[in-house]
Amino acid sequence: xxxxxxxxxxxxxxxxxxxxxxxxxQPREPLARQPQVTAEARCKLVSWLIPVHRHFGLSLEALCxxxxxxxxxxxxxxxxxxxxxxxxxxxxxxxxxxVEVHPPSVKELLALCCDAFTRQQLRxxxxxxLHRLDFDLAAPTVSFFLEHFSQVRLEARGAxxxxxxxx
Amino acid sequence: xxxxxxxxxxxxLSVPRTETIEESLTEFTEQFNxxxxxxxxxxxxxxxxxxxxxxEVAADGSPVSPPEGQGRSPVAAVRYRNHGxxxxxxxxxxxxxxxxxxxxxxxxxxxxQKLQMxxxxxxxxxxxxxxxxxxxxxxFGKLETYIKLDKLGEGTYATVFKGRSKLTENLVALKxxxxxxxxxxxxxxxxxVSLLKNLKHANIVTLHDIIHTERCLTLVFEYLDNDLKQxxxxxxNLMSVHNVKVRGVQGPLPCSSAWVGGFGGWERLEIPSPSTxxxxxxxxxxxxxxxxxxxxxxxxxxxxxxxxxxxxxTAPTLVEVSITPSAHGGPLSPAGTPTxxxxxxITSNEEFKAYNFSQYRAQPLINHAPR
Numbered sequence: 001x002x003x004x005x006x007x008x009x010x011x012x013x014x015x016x017x018x019x020x021x022x023x024x025x026q027p028r029e030p031l032a033r034q035p036q037v038t039a040e041a042r043c044k045l046v047s048w049l050i051p052v053h054r055h056f057g058l059s060l061e062a063l064c065x066x067x068x069x070x071x072x073x074x075x076x077x078x079x080x081x082x083x084x085x086x087x088x089x090x091x092x093x094x095x096x097x098x099v100e101v102h103p104p105s106v107k108e109l110l111a112l113c114c115d116a117f118t119r120q121q122l123r124x125x126x127x128x129x130l131h132r133l134d135f136d137l138a139a140p141t142v143s144f145f146l147e148h149f150s151q152v153r154l155e156a157r158g159a160x161x162x163x164x165x166x167x
Numbered sequence: 168x169x170x171x172x173x174x175x176x177x178x179x180l181s182v183p184r185t186e187t188i189e190e191s192l193t194e195f196t197e198q199f200n201x202x203x204x205x206x207x208x209x210x211x212x213x214x215x216x217x218x219x220x221x222x223e224v225a226a227d228g229s230p231v232s233p234p235e236g237q238g239r240s241p242v243a244a245v246r247y248r249n250h251g252x253x254x255x256x257x258x259x260x261x262x263x264x265x266x267x268x269x270x271x272x273x274x275x276x277x278x279x280q281k282l283q284m285x286x287x288x289x290x291x292x293x294x295x296x297x298x299x300x301x302x303x304x305x306x307f308g309k310l311e312t313y314i315k316l317d318k319l320g321e322g323t324y325a326t327v328f329k330g331r332s333k334l335t336e337n338l339v340a341l342k343x344x345x346x347x348x349x350x351x352x353x354x355x356x357x358x359x360v361s362l363l364k365n366l367k368h369a370n371i372v373t374l375h376d377i378i379h380t381e382r383c384l385t386l387v388f389e390y391l392d393n394d395l396k397q398x399x400x401x402x403x404n405l406m407s408v409h410n411v412k413v414r415g416v417q418g419p420l421p422c423s424s425a426w427v428g429g430f431g432g433w434e435r436l437e438i439p440s441p442s443t444x445x446x447x448x449x450x451x452x453x454x455x456x457x458x459x460x461x462x463x464x465x466x467x468x469x470x471x472x473x474x475x476x477x478x479x480x481t482a483p484t485l486v487e488v489s490i491t492p493s494a495h496g497g498p499l500s501p502a503g504t505p506t507x508x509x510x511x512x513i514t515s516n517e518e519f520k521a522y523n524f525s526q527y528r529a530q531p532l533i534n535h536a537p538r
Binding site for chain 1: 358360361377
C-alpha cells in the first residue's frame with residue numbers, strides 16, 4: 001500500500017525523469033567494433049546470466065542493468081572472446097553493487113565460471129569497466145518501465161473499482 | 168544445482184583457450200594504463216612517452232604496443248586535436264590484429280601510417296570518451312591538477328582532504344576512497360558517484376571531477392566551510408533536525424551534505440547522501456513526504472511558499488497545504504488568505520469565491536514551525 005502511495009505521489013515525475021535519461025544510456029551498436037564477440041556469443045552470455053541472476057535471487061532490475069552495462073562497455077572496447085564471460089559476471093557484479101542490498105560475493109561469481117578467472121582479474125576488469133563507463137550506472141532499465149506501466153495499470157483499475165463502488 | 172553445473176559447463180565449453188585469458192586481460196590492463204598514461208602525458212614529452220612504452224613492451228614480452236608506438240610519432244600539434252579519435256583507432260587495430268595476424272608479426276611502418284591515416288579520416292562525432300579525453304587535455308581527471316592541503320576527516324571507507332584546483336584556483340574537497348577490497352570497488356562508492364553525477368541542486372554538494380586510478384578513487388567536491396552537523400551546532404541547536412531534513416532539499420542551507428555521511432538525519436532523505444546506502448538505492452522520495460493534499464489546487468500552481476521538489480521541475484511540492492478551512496480547523500494556513508499578490512488569478516477562481524473566506528493576514532512562519 002505504501003508503495004502504491006509513493007507511486008501515486010511520485011510515479012509520474014519519476015517516470016519523466018527516467019525517460020529523459022533513457023537516450024543517454026542506450027548502447028549504440030555494441031557489436032559493431034567487436035572483432036571476436038558475435039551476436040551469438042552475446043546471446044549465449046545473456047541466456048547464461050538469466051539463470052545466474054535467478055540462482056542468486058537477484059532482481060530483474062539488476063539483470064537488466066547488467067546487460068546494459070555489458071552492452072555499453074562493448075560499444076567502447078573490443079573484447080576478446082575468452083574473457084567475455086568474465087565481462088558478463090563483472091557487469092553483473094557492478095549492477096548488483098548499484099541496485100542490490102546484498103550483492104553476490106566475488107568468490108561465488110568466480111565459482112560459477114568454473115574458476116577460470118582469478119579474483120584479481122575480475123577486480124581489474126571491474127575497474128576498467130567503471131572507468132570506461134565513467135561511472136554512469138544509473139541507467140533506466142526495461143525493468144523500471146515495466147514496473148511503472150504495471151503500476152499505472154493497477155492504479156487505473158483501482159480507480160475504476162472505486163468508481164464502481166461509488167455508483 | 169545440477170542445472171547450475173550444466174550451464175556452467177555449457178558456457179565454459181564455448182570458451183576456447185584458457186591460456187590466453189591472461190593475455191587478453193593484460194591487453195585490457197595495458198589499454199587502461201595507456202588511458203592513464205595519455206592523460207598524464209605532457210604534450211612536450213612525447214618522446215619520453217615513447218621510450219617508456221617501449222620498455223613496457225619489453226617487460227611484458229607482448230607485441231601489442233610497438234605498432235602503437237609508431238602511431239604515436241606524429242607531430243605534437245596534430246596530436247593535440249586528434250587525441251580522442253586516435254585512441255579509438257589504436258584499439259581497433261589492436262583488436263583486428265589479434266584476429267587476423269600471428270602474434271609475432273611486425274608491421275612495416277608505412278603500412279601502419281596508412282592505417283593511421285585511414286582511421287583519422289573517418290568522420291566520428293565527438294563521443295563521450297573523446298569528450299572526456301579532451302577534458303583531460305585541460306587537466307580534468309588528473310591527480311596533479313589538485314594540490315592536497317590539510318586533512319579534513321577520515322571515515323571507514325574514505326579520507327577527505329582540503330585541496331586547491333590548479334585550473335580554477337578554487338578550494339575543493341578531495342575524497343579519497345581506497346579500492347583495495349576483496350570485493351572490488353565498494354558499492355557505496357559506486358552508488359555515490361553514479362547518483363551524484365545526475366544530481367544538481369543548490370543543497371547537494373557538487374561533484375566536480377573523478378580521478379580513477381588502480382589503487383584509489385578520488386572524488387573532487389566543491390569545498391564548503393561547514394558540514395551540516397557543524398552548521399547546526401553553530402546555530403546553537405535552534406533548528407530541529409526534522410526541519411533541517413525538510414529544508415535540505417527545499418531552501419538554502421549553506422553547507423555540505425555529501426560528507427556528513429554519518430549524520431543520521433540525512434539517511435531518510437536518501438537524496439543527498441548516497442554513500443549511506445545500505446538498502447537499494449533509489450531516487451524516489453520516501454513515502455513520508457506529502458504532496459499537496461488538496462487536489463483541487465489548480466494544476467501547476469505552487470504552494471503559497473513556492474516550494475518545488477528539486478528532483479524534477481514538475482515534481483509535487485513537499486509542503487502540505489489545503490485551501491479547505493476545515494483541514495486545520497482554523498485559519499487557512501500560516502500564509503494567510505491568498506490574494507492576487509501571493510497567488511495571481513486566485514480571486515477569479517469560482518471555487519475559491521464560493522468559500523467566501525474571511526481575510527487572514529499571513530503570520531510569521533516561526534509561530535507555526537520551530538526552527
